[in-house]
Amino acid sequence: MRKIAFLFLIFSLVSCKQEPKNIKLSGPVFGTAYNIQYHSQDNADYQMQFDSLFNVVNESMSTYIPSSKISRINKGEDIMVDEHFKRVFNKAKLIYRTTEGAFDPTIGAVVNAWDFGPEGKITNIDSTAIDSLMKWVGLNRMGLKDGKIIKNKGSFLDLNAIAKGYGVDVIAEFLEAKNINDYLVDIGGEIRVKGINVEKNTSWTVGIDDPNFDGEQTYSKVVHLNDESMATSGTYRKFKVDENGNRYAHIINTKTGYPSKTNILSVSVIAKDCMTADGYATAFQAMGIEKMSAFLESHPELKVYIIFENESKALETMSFNGFPE
Secondary structure, three states, X not given: XXXXXXXXXXXXXXXXXXXXXXXXXXXXXXXXXXXXXXXXXXXXXXXXXXXXXXXXXXXXXXXXXXXXXXXXXXXXXXXXXXXXXXXXXXXXXXHHHHOOOOOOOOOHHHHHHHOOOOOOEOOOOOHHHHHHHHOOXXXXXXXXXXXXXXXXXXXXXXXXXXXXXXXXXXXXXXXXXXXXXXXXXXXXXXXXXXXOEOXXXXXXXXXXXOOOOOOOOOEEEXXXXXXXXXXXXXXXXXXXXXXXXOEEXXXXXXXXXXXXXXXXXXXXXXEOOHHHHHHHHHHHHHHOHHHHHHHHHOOOOOEEEEEEXXXXXXXXXXXXXXXXX
């Protein structure tokens, strides 16, 4: 009788143990939304840890928070930066150099001056004001020394074009530190994956938005990602038009200070980490097809897919360096 009772107890304990499952968490962050899926052996819910990490990144690099480190630096305060800030600044500097300034996080003040508002019309902006702001543009004017950012008084630093991708990497690195090998981290369309989607027993599949000017969200391109990241930069949701109907992107030409007239509507970049993919997606929008094509010949580690308008205003696509079909 004791033996039967003992066996029943073991069976009860085994039966009560939960099976590993796919955890799905979501919420608002960085002015957009995050969606995170991961397969946890102990069914751990890391919602609080994620929110805490997001808060740390925001307090470091959000230009929308007056007390953040980047806001205080832009005000001229002499402060020490944290390790998150250092990692993003150093990566921004690297992409700035390799793209010969096409990616430049000091252009933010000029972007703000153009005021890409809801009317979507280009107004006459005083060229003197633009020239005045352009005097301070150039990441080469800034440096990191002894844990502090060294910059000119008038320079303005904005890392938003790369910090969202970094936020994805922070969550991914946290999950890997917890020995989680199957996950998808998505923040506003910037994505990093590892392993497989255990729930479906397939590789991770993600869609690339069609460039719909009416705001409708559809996908005609779906790709499989394997232990890599993807970021997409689009100009079709934020642009201005001149009196001739030409569209100008919200991406400002870092050499002239004026909006980029471009036929590129969307650039998707696959790289090992999301911060790298995010930064280059922005840079390629500014570079244009010709310069981007030449650049990618010497950077096979970056897989790229673009959607653009041809001379007849019809949509075309191009893939580079083995971007998945």
